[in-house]
Every structure is written in structure tokens, then in C-alpha cells.
Amino acid sequence: xxxxxxxxxxxxxxxxxxxxxxxxxxxxxxxxxxxxxxxxxxxxxxxxxxxxxxxxxxxxxxxxxxxxxxxxxxxxxxxxxxxxxxxxxxxxxxxxxxxxxxxxxxxxxxxxxxxxxxxxxxxxxxxxxxxxxxxxxxxxxxxxxxxxxxxxxxxxxxxxxxxxxxxxxxxxxxxxxxxxxxxxxxxxxxxxxxxxxxxxxxxxxxxxxxxxxxxxxxxxxxxxxxxxxxxxxxxxxxxxxxxxxxxxxxxxxxxxxxxxxxxxxxxxxxxxxxxxxxxxxxxxxxxxxxxxxxxxxxxxxxxxxxxxxxxxxxxxxxxxxxxxxxxxxxxxxxxxxxxxxxxxxxxxxxxxxxxxxxxxxxxxxxxxxxxxxxxxxxxxxxxxxxxxxxxxxxxxxxxxxxxxxxxxxxxxxxxxxxxxxxxxxxxxxxxxxxxxxxxxxxxxxxx
Numbered sequence: 001x002x003x004x005x006x007x008x009x010x011x012x013x014x015x016x017x018x019x020x021x022x023x024x025x026x027x028x029x030x031x032x033x034x035x036x037x038x039x040x041x042x043x044x045x046x047x048x049x050x051x052x053x054x055x056x057x058x059x060x061x062x063x064x065x066x067x068x069x070x071x072x073x074x075x076x077x078x079x080x081x082x083x084x085x086x087x088x089x090x091x092x093x094x095x096x097x098x099x100x101x102x103x104x105x106x107x108x109x110x111x112x113x114x115x116x117x118x119x120x121x122x123x124x125x126x127x128x129x130x131x132x133x134x135x136x137x138x139x140x141x142x143x144x145x146x147x148x149x150x151x152x153x154x155x156x157x158x159x160x161x162x163x164x165x166x167x168x169x170x171x172x173x174x175x176x177x178x179x180x181x182x183x184x185x186x187x188x189x190x191x192x193x194x195x196x197x198x199x200x201x202x203x204x205x206x207x208x209x210x211x212x213x214x215x216x217x218x219x220x221x222x223x224x225x226x227x228x229x230x231x232x233x234x235x236x237x238x239x240x241x242x243x244x245x246x247x248x249x250x251x252x253x254x255x256x257x258x259x260x261x262x263x264x265x266x267x268x269x270x271x272x273x274x275x276x277x278x279x280x281x282x283x284x285x286x287x288x289x290x291x292x293x294x295x296x297x298x299x300x301x302x303x304x305x306x307x308x309x310x311x312x313x314x315x316x317x318x319x320x321x322x323x324x325x326x327x328x329x330x331x332x333x334x335x336x337x338x339x340x341x342x343x344x345x346x347x348x349x350x351x352x353x354x355x356x357x358x359x360x361x362x363x364x365x366x367x368x369x370x371x372x373x374x375x376x377x378x379x380x381x382x383x384x385x386x387x388x389x390x391x392x393x394x395x396x397x398x399x400x401x402x403x404x405x406x407x408x409x410x411x412x413x414x415x416x417x418x419x420x421x422x423x424x425x426x427x428x429x430x431x432x433x434x435x436x437x438x439x440x441x442x443x444x445x446x447x
Contacts, residue, residue: 001112001162001166001167001170002037002041002338003167004161004162004166005037005041005158005159005162006041007158008158008161008162009110010048010074012150012151012364014047014111014117014118014150014158014197015043015153015156015158016302017119019043019044019117019118020044020045020046020106020115020116020117020121021043021045021046021047021116021117021118021119021120022043022045022047022078022110022111022114022116022118022215023035023038023045023046023047023048023120024049024050024103024107024121024122024218025047025048025049025066025070025122025355026047026049026050026062026066026122027049027062027063027065027069027178027179027181028067028178028180028181029157029168029171029176029178029180029327029373030122030124030164030167031122032069032119032171032177032178033159033167033170033171033178033339034120034122034158034159035047035069035073035123035400036043036073036174036176037186038120038158038199039073039075040291041316042256045075045076046070046075046076046078046110046114046116047066047070047073047075047076047077047078048077048078048079048083048106048110049062049063049066049067049077049079050079050080050081050100050102050103050106051063051079051080051081051082051190052081052084052099053081053082053083053084053085054085054095054099055182056180056182056183058179061179062179063079063081064138065177065178065179066079067079074219076114078110078114080100080106082102082103083284084098084099084102086103093124096348098201104155105165107119109365111154117154118154118155118156118376119154119155119156120155120157120158120274121155121156121157122157122366123148123159123160124159124160124162124163124164124167125160125161125162125163125164125210125213125214126163126164126195127148128147128148128213128217129147129159129199129209129210129213130191130194130195130199131147131148131185132145132213132217132304133194133198133199134191134194135147136327137190137194138190139274142145142220142224142227142273143224144222145322145330146217146220146221146224147217148160161214163210164189165445166441167181170303177200185424203382207384209429224270225422228265230264231265231266233421234256234262234264235266237252238253239266240250240407243447244310244311244336244409245308245309245310245403245405246308246310246404247305247307247309248263248266248305248306248308248309249306250284250309252271253284253307254284259281260277260278260281261275261286261313262279263281264277264278264281266395267280267295267300269316270295270297270298270309271295271296271297271298271427272293272298272300273295273296274308274419275408276295279293279306280293280300280302283302284302284307288302289302290302290304290404291306292404295397296312296313297311297312298310298312299310299311299312299315299405299408301404301405301408303403303404303405305403306438308312308403308404308405309313309322310405310408313335313336314391315405315408316335316375317374317375317377318334318335318374318375319372319373319374319375320332320341320372320373320374321370321372322335322342322371322372322373322413323371329341329342329343329344330342332373334373334411336409337446338445338446338447339446340373340411340413340423340442340443340444340445340446341443341445341446342441342442342443342444343441343442344364344439344440344441345439345440345442346438346439346440347433347437347439350431351440353433357424357425357426357443358424358444358445359419359442359443359444360413360421360423360427360442360443361420361427361441361442362420362431362432362433362439362441362442362443363431363432363433363434363437363439363440363441363443364439365430365437365438365439366415366432367414367415367420367441368415368416368418370416371414371415372413372414373411373412373413373414374411374412374414375410375411375412375414376393376394376410376411376422377411378394379392380392380393380394380412380419381393381419382418382419382420382422382428382431383428383430384396384413384422384426384427384428384429385426386429386430386432387429393410393412393419393422396425396426397410397425401424402425410422410423410425411422411424413443415431418430421443423443423445424445
């Protein structure tokens with residue numbers, strides 16, 4: 001098995017001659033065997049152990065064993081302790097999710113602080129099979145069927161090509177000492193149900209299951225890579241970047257083979273689930289516009305110009321103070337990164353009024369405190385420049401055919417309680433520049 005271990009590392013170039021490897025060792029049989037294999041091969045390693053405080057004295061005994069192992073192997077030892085259950089309750093997450101996040105974050109911190117270039121975990125073929133089956137039960141695409149990757153950045157899995165039985169035989173043959181985690185026997189966990197009840201049936205159907213699995217995963221990885229390449233190429237022809245927005249053109253989208261699937265792949269990186277993407281696809285087929293779909297970080301707007309992908313920050317309400325216009329100049333940064341700059345000055349004799357809607361020239365002496373910039377709200381109204389009466393801001397935006405996400409981030413400059421500028425669109429009539437104007441407040445928007 002030692003030769004298979006080294007061959008796997010070399011075949012996949014997991015460790016280079018100058019790499020230092022931090023070994024994630026729990027005290028279980030898999031990680032203990034991994035530690036012995038690495039030290040036998042002469043790699044430069046350290047051992048890291050996380051005490052999750054989940055099993056009382058048993059957790060402490062795990063830590064003691066791993067500490068002794070590091071001393072025996074004469075390698076650096078790092079350990080930390082978390083109150084995992086309390087952290088999970090605070091974050092309202094499952095213990096398994098929190099434990100994974102805590103452990104990988106800490107491993108990366110230790111590696112960075114101590115010069116380790118690789119982090120090795122002891123996942124093996126049986127873990128890969130169980131993860132694949134779990135993903136399949138929960139619902140997944142090609143990426144999920146690929147299961148646990150051999151390498152993710154600096155994280156490597158050098159036992160990926162070995163089975164649980166091979167690892168156990170090696171440990172017994174070499175008289176190694178490890179600890180058993182009793183939670184691995186508890187069928188309340190989905191993974192254990194698959195391990196104890198599903199995998200044995202599959203192995204009866206195919207005694208060579210792990211070898212077959214390896215070949216299947218190779219084909220799935222190749223298929224996923226090919227799909228990602230093709231999807232990336234088709235994406236370039238359908239999506240147009242406009243500032244913060246990405247415009248997905250439906251007429252080009254629906255010409256693609258399996259376009260609903262391709263759309264789901266594009267949107268996946270922005271946090272949209274497959275079911276959300278299916279709903280968006282149904283909207284594309286219809287004629288009704290105005291619908292909005294949201295992930296944790298982005299929104300997809302169905303607008304007359306197409307599907308518009310935008311970060312959620314363009315929808316966030318905000319209200320920011322603007323320094324008094326008696327100051328010579330200043331600026332305010334909006335949540336979406338745009339900057340509203342301003343300056344005040346005496347009106348020049350040769351002043352020429354501008355027609356650029358991104359620049360506002362206002363009568364500074366008519367500005368009332370507080371002067372603020374905020375996101376527009378339903379019901380906002382003002383009197384637009386050179387119009388006889390008041391108008392809803394929403395109607396102004398409709399008249400100007402402003403897209404839905406652009407409407408969502410439209411701001412207004414407010415003096416006291418009066419809107420003096422719908423930013424980027426129209427100045428209010430009562431603060432316009434006239435012959436009697438002595439000082440000017442000039443405001444402009446920078447993307």
C-alpha cells in the first residue's frame with residue numbers, strides 16, 4: 001500500500017519537493033495511517049488536531065493520542081479547541097456544518113502562520129463513494145457526482161485512491177494505535193446509514209465497487225470539465241456587461257442547446273439554486289415582465305431588455321448625509337460603489353447651463369439642512385425642471401424607460417424634506433439656476 005500511496009501522490013502531483021504538508025489528524029485510523037505514511041516517505045510535515053469538545057473525556061483522549069503520535073514521529077504539533085455545540089447554536093447551523101467550517105478555517109490559519117504549503121486530509125475511496133451517494137440522494141448535478149476532489153487549492157487528499165479495507169490492513173500489519181469515534185456507529189447520521197446499510201448491498205452487486213467508482217469518477221470529471229468549457233463559451237455570446245449589471249439576452253439564450261440547463265450553470269456561481277433557475281427559465285418563455293428572483297447576493301430581474309443580473313446592494317435602502325454646501329467640495333460614497341461628488345462656488349458671469357442629467361447645477365442658497373442622499377421610495381414626488389406640476393419619481397423613471405435594477409439603485413438628493421435632484425435624471429424646478437442665483441452647488445455622479 002505504501003507504494004500505491006507514493007504513486008498516487010506522484011501521479012497527481014500533490015506534493016512537490018519544496019512543499020511542507022500540514023496533516024489533519026483526528027486520531028482515527030485513517031488519519032493515523034496517513035501520518036505514518038507521510039513520515040515514512042520523508043516529507044516535511046506537521047500534525048494539526050481539532051478538539052471539538054463534543055464527546056467529553058473521549059475528545060480529550062483523542063487529543064492526547066494525536067499529541068503522543070506527533071511526539072513519537074518527531075514532528076511539530078498544533079492543536080485547538082472549540083465549543084462546537086455552542087457555536088452551532090449561536091449560528092443556527094448544524095454541528096456538522098459548523099465543525100467543517102471551523103476545522104478548515106483553522107487549518108488554513110495554521111498553515112499560513114507556519115509556512116505549510118499543503119493541507120492533507122485522510123479522505124479515502126469509501127468516503128468518496130458515501131459522499132457521492134449522499135449528494136445523489138439530496139439532488140445534485142455533475143459537480144456533486146464528482147464527489148470529493150483529489151485536490152482543492154492547497155488541500156490535498158493523498159488517500160483518495162485507497163479503500164477503507166486497505167487502510168485497516170496496513171494499520172493492523174504495522175501495529176498502529178488509533179481511536180474509534182463511536183459516533184461513526186450511530187445510524188442517526190445519514191452518512192452512517194449509507195455506510196452501514198446501502199454500501200454493503202452495492203458491494204454484493206459489484207464486489208469491485210471501489211475500482212469501478214474510480215473509473216466512473218474519472219469520466220464524470222472529464223464530462224464536467226467539458227460541460228464547463230462549453231457553457232463558458234456560450235455564456236460569452238449571450239451576456240453583456242453594463243457596469244454592475246449583466247444583461248442576459250433571451251433571443252440569444254433560447255437558441256442554445258439545453259438552454260435552461262446552461263442558464264442554471266451561469267447563475268449557480270451567484271447563489272441561485274437549480275429550482276430557482278427553472279423558475280427563471282419559465283419566465284423567459286412568457287411575456288410578462290417585472291418579476292424578480294433573489295439569491296443571498298444577487299437578483300435576477302425580468303425586464304423588457306432581457307434578464308438582468310445585479311448584486312443585491314443596488315436594492316438596499318440607504319440615507320447618507322451630505323456635508324453642508326458652504327464647503328468648497330466633498331463627496332459621498334453610495335453602497336453600490338458609485339460616488340456623488342459636489343462643490344459650491346460663486347456663479348460665474350459666463351455660466352453655461354448643462355443638459356447632462358448626470359450633473360446637477362442647483363441654487364446653493366436655496367439648500368436647506370439636512371442635505372441627504374437616499375434611495376428613492378414609492379410615493380416620492382417632486383416638480384421636475386420646467387414642468388408645471390409635481391410628478392411621482394416612479395412615473396419619471398417609467399417615462400424614461402429606466403430598467404428595473406437601475407430603478408432599484410436610483411437615488412434622490414433631498415434638501416430638508418424636498419427632493420432637489422433625482423440623481424442622474426432630473427433637477428427640481430424650485431432650485432434651478434436663475435438670474436438672481438449667487439452661489440451654485442454642483443453635484444455629479446461618478447461610476
